[in-house]
Amino acid sequence: MSEFRQTVPDNIRKPVLSAQHVTKHYPVSGFxxxxxxxxxxxxxxxxxxxxxxxxxxxxxxxKSTIAKxxxxxxxxxxxxxxxxxxxxxxxxxxxxxxxxxxxxxxxxDPFGSLNSIxxxxxxxxxxxxxxxxxxxxxxxxxxxxxxLTRVKLxxxxxxxxxxxxxxxxGQRQRVSIARALAADPKILLADEPISMxxxxxxxxxxxxxxxxxxxxxxxxxxxxxxxxxxRYFADETLVMYAGRIVERGDSETVTQxxxxxxxxxxxxxxxxxxxxxxxxxxxxGEAPSLIHPPSGCRFRTRCPFATAICxxxxxxxxxxxxxxxxxxxxxxxxxxxPVRGGDDLIAxxxxxxxxxxxxxxxxxxxxxxx
Amino acid sequence: xxxxxxxxxxxxxxINNLSVDYGFxxxxxxxxxxxxxxxxxxxxxxxxxxSGCGKSTLVYAAxxxxxxxxxxxxxxxxxxxxxxxxxxxxxxxxxxLRRERWVDTAIVFQGALNSLxxxxxxxxxxxxxxxxxxxxxxxxxxxERAEELMDMVGIAHDRLNAYPHQLxxxxxxxxxxxxxxxxxxKVLIMDEPTTALDVxxxxxxxxxxxxxxxxxxxAVIFITHDIxxxxxxxxxxxxxxxxxxxxxxKAMELYRQARHPYTKxxxxxxxxxxxxxxxxGGIPGSPPDLADLPxxxxxxxxxxxxxxxCASYDVALQPTGLPQDSVGHTVAxxxxxxxxxxxxxxxxxxxxx
Numbered sequence: 001m002s003e004f005r006q007t008v009p010d011n012i013r014k015p016v017l018s019a020q021h022v023t024k025h026y027p028v029s030g031f032x033x034x035x036x037x038x039x040x041x042x043x044x045x046x047x048x049x050x051x052x053x054x055x056x057x058x059x060x061x062x063k064s065t066i067a068k069x070x071x072x073x074x075x076x077x078x079x080x081x082x083x084x085x086x087x088x089x090x091x092x093x094x095x096x097x098x099x100x101x102x103x104x105x106x107x108x109d110p111f112g113s114l115n116s117i118x119x120x121x122x123x124x125x126x127x128x129x130x131x132x133x134x135x136x137x138x139x140x141x142x143x144x145x146x147x148l149t150r151v152k153l154x155x156x157x158x159x160x161x162x163x164x165x166x167x168x169x170g171q172r173q174r175v176s177i178a179r180a181l182a183a184d185p186k187i188l189l190a191d192e193p194i195s196m197x198x199x200x201x202x203x204x205x206x207x208x209x210x211x212x213x214x215x216x217x218x219x220x221x222x223x224x225x226x227x228x229x230x231r232y233f234a235d236e237t238l239v240m241y242a243g244r245i246v247e248r249g250d251s252e253t254v255t256q257x258x259x260x261x262x263x264x265x266x267x268x269x270x271x272x273x274x275x276x277x278x279x280x281x282x283x284x285g286e287a288p289s290l291i292h293p294p295s296g297c298r299f300r301t302r303c304p305f306a307t308a309i310c311x312x313x314x315x316x317x318x319x320x321x322x323x324x325x326x327x328x329x330x331x332x333x334x335x336x337x338p339v340r341g342g343d344d345l346i347a348x349x350x351x352x353x354x355x356x357x358x359x360x361x362x363x364x365x366x367x368x369x370x
Numbered sequence: 371x372x373x374x375x376x377x378x379x380x381x382x383x384x385i386n387n388l389s390v391d392y393g394f395x396x397x398x399x400x401x402x403x404x405x406x407x408x409x410x411x412x413x414x415x416x417x418x419x420x421s422g423c424g425k426s427t428l429v430y431a432a433x434x435x436x437x438x439x440x441x442x443x444x445x446x447x448x449x450x451x452x453x454x455x456x457x458x459x460x461x462x463x464x465x466x467l468r469r470e471r472w473v474d475t476a477i478v479f480q481g482a483l484n485s486l487x488x489x490x491x492x493x494x495x496x497x498x499x500x501x502x503x504x505x506x507x508x509x510x511x512x513x514e515r516a517e518e519l520m521d522m523v524g525i526a527h528d529r530l531n532a533y534p535h536q537l538x539x540x541x542x543x544x545x546x547x548x549x550x551x552x553x554x555x556k557v558l559i560m561d562e563p564t565t566a567l568d569v570x571x572x573x574x575x576x577x578x579x580x581x582x583x584x585x586x587x588x589a590v591i592f593i594t595h596d597i598x599x600x601x602x603x604x605x606x607x608x609x610x611x612x613x614x615x616x617x618x619x620k621a622m623e624l625y626r627q628a629r630h631p632y633t634k635x636x637x638x639x640x641x642x643x644x645x646x647x648x649x650x651g652g653i654p655g656s657p658p659d660l661a662d663l664p665x666x667x668x669x670x671x672x673x674x675x676x677x678x679x680c681a682s683y684d685v686a687l688q689p690t691g692l693p694q695d696s697v698g699h700t701v702a703x704x705x706x707x708x709x710x711x712x713x714x715x716x717x718x719x720x721x722x723x
Contacts, residue, residue, distance in 0.1 A: 059568060171656070198421055199636060200420055200636060200652050201652055201656060203639055203652030204652045204654070207650075226569075232650070273602060286571065
């Protein structure tokens with residue numbers, strides 16, 4: 001996919017940004033009780049230059065939390081975040097500004113993330129001045145125009161004096177990408193950058209990000225709930241469920257041969273006009289509460305394969321037959337672990353035995369009434 | 371869903387020449403222009419388009435729920451009532467309208483959290499609707515009906531005593547569906563019922579609706595921007611763009627043989643989950659400003675096949691005229707007018723996929 005990536009030999013590739021065993025707990029206050037929301041537990045991921053990593057999961061799975069932690073907008077509870085192999089924990093405002101010049105975020109809602117009382121000229125000019133302090137006058141104007149050209153808002157003259165409300169959703173998202181690029185970052189964290197946009201202009205934004213990856217070698221974390229767009233856009237895909245990463249691997253493998261039952265459910269539930277037969281008709285249940293997450297594997301309450309070990313022990317990462325890393329006891333050789341009926345998980349999720357459907361429905365009612 | 375039940379050709383809801391403006395003055399936004407649409411009995415009709423194309427305006431106008439400054443400037447909406455007689459919904463007085471609503475047509479709105487009253491239990495809210503329309507029913511009978519409805523959508527009875535905030539997003543949406551079905555309407559309108567939900571939950575809700583439809587036989591208008599979902603569930607799909615319906619045809623035919631350049635672009639905007647990975651482009655440009663519509667075809671500025679004649683063309687749906695398309699497949703595009711009048715061949719990209 002990415003030409004940039006292929007020119008770099010594998011053994012000297014180092015991640016530009018990496019999260020190691022990152023955990024984030026948000027405290028919730030109640031009547032004397034001290035509970036926490038387990039928003040992210042033991043999450044590790046690496047971002048490489050010129051590579052897109054997709055983080056896929058349903059709402060509430062903790063994917064946006066990961067973006068906020070990587071951008072150092074929130075302090076992590078435990079674990080470490082490494083930028084260029086050095087551990088970074090941002091403390092002061094000055095330090096944060098330095099960090100932000102390397103790691104930039106693109107937000108979901110282009111209607112909310114741009115200040116409506118300023119023009120495009122001001123929005124971009126301000127970002128440029130913050131990160132390049134000596135930029136003034138004509139040079140600044142030139143940089144603003146260059147940024148607009150880079151995000152395909154051409155001719156730039158037409159857009160510089162516009163206010164955000166005068167732009168369409170796609171154009172606004174381009175402006176917010178340009179604002180992120182003003183810092184000249186090595187890493188872009190894109191938190192659902194296309195989900196608020198009109199269907200017909202979504203691909204335009206994805207293709208723009210793809211170009212930034214290929215031409216400038218920017219590392220991109222693409223957070224989404226849409227598996228199909230992850231397959232289209234990302235080199236590697238991580239699947240997140242209830243605060244944990246349950247599967248990681250090459251995007252094509254993850255979407256075509258899902259190894260974790262949750263990924264199979266996700267892929268099988270996505271509408272696909274070309275494969276109407278392969279739909280996970282047994283889809284039941286909802287994501288668990290993250291204040292009291294299920295013990296062991298968090299997907300076990302909805303999983304048709306679950307056995308006793310799934311409740312007892314958190315599954316480590318196993319390597320699936322297709323090569324992805326998967327946190328599921330199905331792939332363990334130990335005794336007492338659940339057994340797969342074959343390699344095609346989606347089909348097994350589509351037509352599981354009656355008993356398992358009953359079990360899942362039962363689990364679901366229990367869990368919601370908590 | 372391979373074996374879709376065949377629907378009767380009798381209309382359940384017919385929309386004729388419906389036009390809606392927002393505002394009265396010269397700068398009024400023409401949100402809907404001369405829309406014609408027929409929903410047959412027992413049919414699932416998908417209405418797809420981008421935000422701002424008028425799909426919600428269409429159904430709100432057709433059910434007289436349009437808030438000011440929305441103004442219906444022309445048109446008729448014929449509904450087939452319980453007795454089989456048709457009446458024009460736009461000509462009803464307030465009392466008649468109140469009696470008709472919920473009994474003949476019911477709506478499931480997009481945001482379930484915003485549509486349910488947070489200070490009443492959901493059971494009360496379901497029974498409330500029944501109480502108004504079936505005043506002679508006893509309290510016990512209403513309770514029984516409410517329980518029956520909860521069974522139908524797969525929620526435990528004790529949830530009737532829950533407040534909306536105690537239910538999950540998916541359950542709330544199910545309660546909305548149960549409520550809409552309380553009086554067994556002939557027509558169920560669903561305005562993006564699954565947009566706020568995850569794919570897994572979306573799959574469950576959609577399945578539920580389809581099962582209920584099989585059982586109860588109501589007709590559905592399903593509004594969404596997710597055309598790949600529609601292809602799966604709908605019998606027929608109408609594509610809207612800038613306040614007009616620009617293509618209307620059987621679901622699978624529309625997917626495989628999309629005729630309007632916009633429909634082609636829209637279908638091509640969804641990256642496929644299976645099959646070959648291909649470079650996709652989406653559609654260049656953005657939808658037009660409805661307050662300042664260009665002359666002629668509204669899609670002209672973004673269309674790869676645009677030609678000078680498009681600027682003077684008054685868009686109206688007409689049969690595609692291609693032998694491989696079925697009779698009901700209609701399209702509003704200048705290219706197809708030329709094909710039929712002068713035999714000008716279509717550009718190769720549009721003939722077949």
